[in-house]
Amino acid sequence: xxxxxxxxxxxxxxxxxTVITRPPKSLWRETLERLLRxxxxxxxxxxxxxxxxxxxFAPVLATHDPLQVLLDVPEEGVGKRDKPCIHxxxxxxxxxxxxxxxxxxxxxxAALSATNSLISATSDNTITIWNRGxxxxxxDLQADQPIFAINWSPNDQKILGITEDEVIxxxxxxxxxxxxxxxxxEATQVKWNxxxxxxxxxxxxxVDLWDTLSWGVVSTIELxxxxxxxxxxxxxxxxxxxxxxxxQLWNVFTGTAVTTLEHENPVTSARFNRGSTRIVTTAxxxxxxxxxxxxxxxxxxxxxxxxxNGAWSEDLSRGVERVMATSGNTGLMWNTRSGELLQEFxxxxxxxQIASSPLAxxxxxxxxxxxxxxDATNGEHILSQETDGVLTSTAWQTNGGGxxxxxxxxxxxxxxxxxxxxxxxxxxxxDQFSRVIYGTRLSLLVGLTTVTLAVIVxxxxxxxxxxxxxxxxxxxxxxxxxxxxxxSLILAIAVVTVLGPGLINALTAIxxxxxxxxxxVARSGVLSVKEEDFVTADRALGVSQVRILFRRxxxxxxxxxxxxxxxxxGTAILDAAALSFLGLGAQPPTPEWGAMLGxxxxxxxxxxxxxxxPGIAIMITVLAFNLLGDGLRDxxxxxxxx
Amino acid sequence: xxxxxxxxxxxxxxxxxxxxxxxxxxxxxxxxxxKAVDGVSLTVERGQIHGLVGESGCGKSMTAMSILRxxxxxxxxxxxxxLFKGEDLLKRTRNEMTxxxxxxxxxxxxxxxxxxxxxxxxxxxxxxxxxxxEGKQRTIKRKDAVEQLRSVGIPxxxxxxxxxxxxxxxxxxxxxxxxxxxxxxxDLLIADEPTTALDVxxxxxxxxxxxxxxxxxxxxxxxxxxxxxIVAEMADIxxxxxxxxxxxxxxxxxxxxxxxxxYTQGLIxxxxxxxxxxxRLEVIPGNVPNLIDMPPGCRFAPRCKARxxxxxxxxxxxxxxxxxxxxxxxxxxxxxxxxx
Numbered sequence: 001x002x003x004x005x006x007x008x009x010x011x012x013x014x015x016x017x018t019v020i021t022r023p024p025k026s027l028w029r030e031t032l033e034r035l036l037r038x039x040x041x042x043x044x045x046x047x048x049x050x051x052x053x054x055x056x057f058a059p060v061l062a063t064h065d066p067l068q069v070l071l072d073v074p075e076e077g078v079g080k081r082d083k084p085c086i087h088x089x090x091x092x093x094x095x096x097x098x099x100x101x102x103x104x105x106x107x108x109x110a111a112l113s114a115t116n117s118l119i120s121a122t123s124d125n126t127i128t129i130w131n132r133g134x135x136x137x138x139x140d141l142q143a144d145q146p147i148f149a150i151n152w153s154p155n156d157q158k159i160l161g162i163t164e165d166e167v168i169x170x171x172x173x174x175x176x177x178x179x180x181x182x183x184x185x186e187a188t189q190v191k192w193n194x195x196x197x198x199x200x201x202x203x204x205x206x207v208d209l210w211d212t213l214s215w216g217v218v219s220t221i222e223l224x225x226x227x228x229x230x231x232x233x234x235x236x237x238x239x240x241x242x243x244x245x246x247x248q249l250w251n252v253f254t255g256t257a258v259t260t261l262e263h264e265n266p267v268t269s270a271r272f273n274r275g276s277t278r279i280v281t282t283a284x285x286x287x288x289x290x291x292x293x294x295x296x297x298x299x300x301x302x303x304x305x306x307x308x309n310g311a312w313s314e315d316l317s318r319g320v321e322r323v324m325a326t327s328g329n330t331g332l333m334w335n336t337r338s339g340e341l342l343q344e345f346x347x348x349x350x351x352x353q354i355a356s357s358p359l360a361x362x363x364x365x366x367x368x369x370x371x372x373x374x375d376a377t378n379g380e381h382i383l384s385q386e387t388d389g390v391l392t393s394t395a396w397q398t399n400g401g402g403x404x405x406x407x408x409x410x411x412x413x414x415x416x417x418x419x420x421x422x423x424x425x426x427x428x429x430x431d432q433f434s435r436v437i438y439g440t441r442l443s444l445l446v447g448l449t450t451v452t453l454a455v456i457v458x459x460x461x462x463x464x465x466x467x468x469x470x471x472x473x474x475x476x477x478x479x480x481x482x483x484x485x486x487x488s489l490i491l492a493i494a495v496v497t498v499l500g501p502g503l504i505n506a507l508t509a510i511x512x513x514x515x516x517x518x519x520x521v522a523r524s525g526v527l528s529v530k531e532e533d534f535v536t537a538d539r540a541l542g543v544s545q546v547r548i549l550f551r552r553x554x555x556x557x558x559x560x561x562x563x564x565x566x567x568x569x570g571t572a573i574l575d576a577a578a579l580s581f582l583g584l585g586a587q588p589p590t591p592e593w594g595a596m597l598g599x600x601x602x603x604x605x606x607x608x609x610x611x612x613x614p615g616i617a618i619m620i621t622v623l624a625f626n627l628l629g630d631g632l633r634d635x636x637x638x639x640x641x642x
Numbered sequence: 643x644x645x646x647x648x649x650x651x652x653x654x655x656x657x658x659x660x661x662x663x664x665x666x667x668x669x670x671x672x673x674x675x676x677k678a679v680d681g682v683s684l685t686v687e688r689g690q691i692h693g694l695v696g697e698s699g700c701g702k703s704m705t706a707m708s709i710l711r712x713x714x715x716x717x718x719x720x721x722x723x724x725l726f727k728g729e730d731l732l733k734r735t736r737n738e739m740t741x742x743x744x745x746x747x748x749x750x751x752x753x754x755x756x757x758x759x760x761x762x763x764x765x766x767x768x769x770x771x772x773x774x775x776e777g778k779q780r781t782i783k784r785k786d787a788v789e790q791l792r793s794v795g796i797p798x799x800x801x802x803x804x805x806x807x808x809x810x811x812x813x814x815x816x817x818x819x820x821x822x823x824x825x826x827x828x829d830l831l832i833a834d835e836p837t838t839a840l841d842v843x844x845x846x847x848x849x850x851x852x853x854x855x856x857x858x859x860x861x862x863x864x865x866x867x868x869x870x871x872i873v874a875e876m877a878d879i880x881x882x883x884x885x886x887x888x889x890x891x892x893x894x895x896x897x898x899x900x901x902x903x904x905y906t907q908g909l910i911x912x913x914x915x916x917x918x919x920x921x922r923l924e925v926i927p928g929n930v931p932n933l934i935d936m937p938p939g940c941r942f943a944p945r946c947k948a949r950x951x952x953x954x955x956x957x958x959x960x961x962x963x964x965x966x967x968x969x970x971x972x973x974x975x976x977x978x979x980x981x982x
Contacts (some may be wrong), residue, residue, distance in 0.1 A: 542744030
């Protein structure tokens with residue numbers, strides 16, 4: 001106790017000096033209290049607070065750079081307009097099943113339809129078809145004899161199936177046999193061409209080409225040795241066959257050979273690349289890359305073991321050109337341009353198939369009972385799946401992200417990546433979630449700056465007009481009337497057209513459009529306040545005119561302006577979004593909600609989530625400002641307070 | 643320049659603080675010229691309370707506003723001179739006038755609550771007046787405002803300084819207004835019906851306050867009112883106004899004892915007297931004439947009983963002049979013309 005030395009009088013004096021003061025109740029505090037009594041205003045404030053938080057911490061909250069195109073990421077599942085995962089308890093990661101179905105009996109062959117929306121599984125006489133999205137079984141298609149092979153038409157409308165005696169065409173829409181054709185001779189394969197106008201059937205030494213107008217054989221190709229591979233090129237004008245030491249290209253219309261690519265050893269595989277500009281073949285220990293237009297051999301790659309299963313891993317938009325092959329337990333990958341060996345994948349069992357994801361970021365290798373997925377760029381092993389039964393079919397979804405796997409009586413789609421894009425990926429393969437998050441920043445900024453600018457200019461001009469009156473009033477307000485005569489968005493478009501598109505110009509345009517509203521409100525407020533007694537009193541006390549207007553009169557006319565401004569922010573955001581939607585505001589890479597809507601508006605039906613999220617974001621923001629504005633109006637006008 | 647005057651003042655005590663000569667303020671409206679103030683002359687000495695009485699619309703307030711040169715648009719000070727400390731206010735520039743208002747001449751208005759800005763704290767408003775006129779922005783602190791409030795007798799000024807006008811009673815607000823008016827210790831205070839909106843006990847307090855401040859600061863006060871009682875109690879000299887002109891001017895006691903002008907007589911007769919039983923109060927018949935369309939002669943002539951009693955005919959034709967009927971007792975009436 002250090003204060004014991006002090007005399008009692010001092011302590012008494014100290015007690016006396018304590019003045020009990022009531023905390024001053026400021027007008028702002030009172031308004032805030034009244035505001036907080038309105039539930040709607042509280043909701044508005046909460047939403048705005050959240051939005052502000054999101055805007056400030058956008059770099060932390062966003063999972064990606066909003067401008068980065070995700071193609072560079074060693075990542076699969078970057079199909080354009082990838083649907084978002086909205087599973088409540090976590091989203092599937094690598095190795096999880098995206099689709100799960102069981103057929104009545106063991107599956108001999110499973111296939112995805114051309115658009116990945118349907119899945120078929122063939123077992124004996126039956127083809128079972130499921131919806132890929134919902135997982136529901138749609139139909140069973142029956143044949144009289146066991147089905148050797150089926151093929152989906154490019155538009156998902158028809159399925160070709162082949163049995164010992166017949167070639168059957170099923171109509172998927174009507175869920176019945178469309179027509180039955182005679183098997184021309186022990187054919188076991190069927191394949192549609194790329195546009196569904198022709199198809200081929202193939203047996204060991206014979207390929208028949210069919211036309212879907214006459215549903216008859218147009219021409220027949222006879223081969224000297226057993227067929228190892230037959231394929232259409234991508235525009236349906238050529239058929240490639242690999243048999244013995246020869247790979248041949250045939251004219252579909254005449255049935256004559258266009259060229260023959262000779263090999264020293266029997267050809268074990270031959271494959272067109274996606275654009276049918278090149279062919280990869282394997283024969284013995286060599287891999288050949290042929291030009292499909294000039295038929296020249298572009299590259300020969302030597303290996304010390306026999307090669308099989310030649311395949312492409314290409315994404316020409318990124319300059320990725322790779323070829324792959326297998327040799328026993330090893331998957332191999334070379335750079336097509338340099339011939340350099342890039343990766344060796346040690347599968348651990350004899351590989352039967354090697355395939356690259358559509359964007360060439362992932363590779364899977366498949367042996368009889370084991371499936372492995374690898375990263376194509378660094379060769380890392382991502383996941384493996386071992387099965388009890390024999391893996392009968394494995395194939396990439398053509399939009400990536402998953403592998404169709406059939407073993408025993410089960411059909412699965414195996415997810416190959418952990419990454420999830422919460423709101424999907426936009427048309428330019430950028431993370432939609434990050435863009436929406438960053439859009440908050442931009443929208444709040446747009447709303448606040450435009451309204452601030454408009455309020456400052458509008459209030460000053462309106463206040464001066466109201467305070468001075470006379471010809472000044474007339475000139476200013478007639479200019480405002482002229483501006484009000486235009487529909488606001490039309491005027492904004494006109495201004496942007498003059499200034500040129502761009503976010504800053506759009507802001508300027510919207511501000512200009514908003515000025516008259518604030519000018520009028522300010523003028524009317526000043527007009528009613530300037531006749532008050534306290535203005536006269538201020539004048540009598542020697543307060544200057546300028547000070548009276550801005551320090552005395554304007555604060556009294558502020559309430560309606562605040563309400564108008566708060567409501568105006570919502571409208572400003574909406575207008576800015578509208579301008580951006582029309583391409584006059586924020587320019588494409590900018591993550592502005594309106595611009596995002598505009599960019600994806602053609603995909604409303606195919607990828608609704610891409611317009612849903614920015615749209616809902618705009619709606620929520622505008623709603624928040626409107627709720628707050630309404631609440632403020634009530635709070636600032638005590639007469640409405642009951 | 644103003645500073646200079648201030649220093650110069652004590653040496654010329656003989657000079658009146660304010661001298662108004664033949665002030666005329668007209669409003670030029672579409673219907674015609676409204677002669678709100680039409681030839682008012684009065685003199686205010688330091689330390690003197692000068693009462694200005696008359697019924698509503700007789701030009702009392704407009705005289706006050708004219709002194710401050712705050713006559714609004716259609717109105718204009720047409721002629722006359724307003725000598726404040728010997729210099730004509732009508733010849734000052736607008737900025738000079740702004741500097742004089744509140745600093746050397748202050749006003750207290752009728753409605754204290756509406757004369758205070760509702761969105762500013764009382765202390766803020768008070769301080770601003772100080773800042774504007776003293777110019778020493780830095781050194782003026784909250785405690786100066788508290789001091790001002792204490793000097794006008796507001797209880798608990800420490801707390802009150804943070805209040806908004808709507809948190810105060812009428813009397814309190816009027817005290818604040820007085821504090822604002824007195825903030826720069828003006829030489830002339832114009833109190834424009836300062837007690838009309840207040841109840842009787844508060845009236846007495848406010849009037850006491852004004853008197854006290856007058857004594858402390860040796861200032862001149864123009865007390866505008868229509869309440870003869872207040873005038874009787876407060877004023878040293880009274881000017882009675884009628885329809886824009888001063889009709890009588892006399893020391894208060896003199897005026898109440900021997901009112902000369904028929905209008906003044908009427909006014910005094912209409913005051914109810916305690917204990918006196920009357921069926922009806924005395925009234926002056928008729929109304930104040932239209933200020934646009936004045937009668938050509940004496941303005942009071944149409945309502946004047948004395949005119950009929952004395953059989954005067956010139957009243958309706960010729961306008962009377964202000965004459966000194968008795969020493970220091972001026973009147974504008976034909977009855978006394980030629981007596982002196």
